[in-house]
Amino acid sequence: MNVNTIKTTLLVISSAILASCGNSTPATQQAAPPPMPVTTYTVTKESVTTTDRYPGVVVALNEVELRAEVGGYITAIYVQDGQKVTKGQKLYEIDRTNYQSAYNSAKANLEVAKANYARAKKDAQRYTTLAEKEAIATQRVDYALTDLANAASQIAAAEALLTTAQANLNRSIIVSPLSGTIGISQVKLGALVSPGSTLLNTVSTNDPMAVDISVNQNDIQRFLELQRNPNQSISDSIFSIEQNGNHYALNGKIVAIDRAVDPGTGTIKVRISYPNPSGLLISGMTCNVNVSNKAAETQLVIPHKAVSEQLGTYSVYVVGDSSKVEQRVVTLGSEVQGNIVIKEGLKEGEVIVSEGIMKLRPGAVVTASTVDSSTPAPASSTVTEETEAN
Numbered sequence: 001m002n003v004n005t006i007k008t009t010l011l012v013i014s015s016a017i018l019a020s021c022g023n024s025t026p027a028t029q030q031a032a033p034p035p036m037p038v039t040t041y042t043v044t045k046e047s048v049t050t051t052d053r054y055p056g057v058v059v060a061l062n063e064v065e066l067r068a069e070v071g072g073y074i075t076a077i078y079v080q081d082g083q084k085v086t087k088g089q090k091l092y093e094i095d096r097t098n099y100q101s102a103y104n105s106a107k108a109n110l111e112v113a114k115a116n117y118a119r120a121k122k123d124a125q126r127y128t129t130l131a132e133k134e135a136i137a138t139q140r141v142d143y144a145l146t147d148l149a150n151a152a153s154q155i156a157a158a159e160a161l162l163t164t165a166q167a168n169l170n171r172s173i174i175v176s177p178l179s180g181t182i183g184i185s186q187v188k189l190g191a192l193v194s195p196g197s198t199l200l201n202t203v204s205t206n207d208p209m210a211v212d213i214s215v216n217q218n219d220i221q222r223f224l225e226l227q228r229n230p231n232q233s234i235s236d237s238i239f240s241i242e243q244n245g246n247h248y249a250l251n252g253k254i255v256a257i258d259r260a261v262d263p264g265t266g267t268i269k270v271r272i273s274y275p276n277p278s279g280l281l282i283s284g285m286t287c288n289v290n291v292s293n294k295a296a297e298t299q300l301v302i303p304h305k306a307v308s309e310q311l312g313t314y315s316v317y318v319v320g321d322s323s324k325v326e327q328r329v330v331t332l333g334s335e336v337q338g339n340i341v342i343k344e345g346l347k348e349g350e351v352i353v354s355e356g357i358m359k360l361r362p363g364a365v366v367t368a369s370t371v372d373s374s375t376p377a378p379a380s381s382t383v384t385e386e387t388e389a390n
Contacts, residue, residue: 035367038356040319041306045298045348048341050334051290054213056241058285060204061255061273062178068193068200069171070094081184085176085203092174092200094193099172103165110158117151124148180205209274209281210255211241213289214267220257222293223270227254239272243287250274250281252289299333300342306354307332307340316346317353317360319368325353327362 076093079085124144131141176182183202187193193200215223226238239252251274258269272289274281281287306316307330314332317325333341346352353360360366 033365035323035365036356036359038353038360038366038368040351040366040368041303041354043300043302043342043346043348043350043352046301047298048301048334048336050293050336050341052293054215054289054291056211056213056272056287056289058281058283058287059210059212059271060180060206060283061208061210062180063202063204063283064177065202066091066174066177066200067196068092068094068174068198069195070099070168071193071195072098072172074187074189074191074193077185077189079182081182083182084180084206085182086179087176089176090173091176091182092187094172094174096169096172099165099169103162103169106158106162106165110155110162113151113154113158117148117155120144120148120151174200176203178203178205204283206279207276209276209283210271211252211274211281211287211289213270213272214262214265215270217261217266217268220261220268223254223257227257238292239274240290240292241274241281241287242290243285248280250276300346300348301336301339302342302346302352303354304335304338304340306352306357308357317357317362318346319351319353319366323365323367325360325362325364325366327360 072094074092075095078090078092085091124141124147127136127141127144130136131138180203183204185201186199239254241248241250241252252272254270255273256271258271261268302316307314308316313329315327315329318328320326328345330345331343333343335341353366356366
């Protein structure tokens with residue numbers, strides 16, 4: 001068999017195989033999946049009032065540490081730990097024996113100085129009269145006037161010593177500098193205290209109290225405007241407070257904003273005053289301050305159940321042409337009673353899938369079986385957003 005015959009035979013066989021494959025029909029053919037029933041929602045804009053939650057610490061607006069100004073042994077304690085006290089009330093007594101003696105001595109020295117001054121004054125007057133009659137030398141008058149001046153100086157020195165002795169005697173009785181609550185005593189009866197270094201106790205006011213919160217530096221202008229607002233009053237509900245999930249019927253107002261931002265955290269301290277007639281707020285208590293924040297413009301709000309999350313990324317399914325869904329990444333805002341504010345990723349009027357997102361994949365065809373009845377919270381609703389110090 002020559003070469004041409006072999007080529008011809010191979011060509012015929014190949015043509016037959018190709019014809020056979022082209023005429024074959026698959027036994028089965030994959031059918032397109034049917035549209036998936038879902039619930040859809042049309043994105044709308046609403047006026048939203050949010051409530052930012054800031055962790056805070058309760059502090060006393062007025063708090064004074066009691067320290068001994070004179071040394072000695074504690075001879076009396078006039079109050080009990082945790083007792084309510086009033087301004088000027090006696091709290092502690094330090095042994096007064098030495099201070100009473102020093103006062104008595106200073107007082108006696110003052111009397112001596114006054115007597116010496118009276119004698120020197122009479123001498124000066126007598127010698128001056130005699131000098132006018134040329135009965136004595138002028139030099140004697142000069143001596144008398146000098147003695148009078150020295151006696152006056154001695155009175156001034158004695159009065160200064162008496163003032164110091166009186167002050168030390170008074171300081172041996174420690175009184176409350178303000179009305180409030182005294183803490184647990186740091187010293188016991190008979191303890192030796194040193195001036196300026198020994199802490200005896202602490203007294204703080206009870207009503208009003210304050211809460212310190214840390215505010216992000218980006219929100220400083222907002223809080224400055226709240227502080228300057230002439231309509232801000234203690235009855236406003238801009239600053240409410242809660243502790244351990246319990247909401248207190250206490251509303252506050254800004255009394256101070258710190259002078260500088262903490263460069264380590266990028267926050268600034270804001271102090272808010274609260275009435276505390278029932279003593280619910282105690283210094284050192286931790287709580288949350290809810291700050292009302294009404295948005296200047298309307299915002300996009302959708303049902304929270306329409307949002308899916310994967311590895312910290314949030315997305316929604318948007319229904320496009322031919323009822324095909326597109327998975328789109330969005331940026332979330334504040335939560336609004338089952339709904340959520342969308343900052344970026346959606347536009348007003350777009351249709352999204354609100355129920356049935358778990359079974360969807362990008363590009364799937366859907367059919368809206370029902371219309372979602374979820375509606376964004378009205379403008380008067382409360383929206384809570386946890387704000388943490390950076």
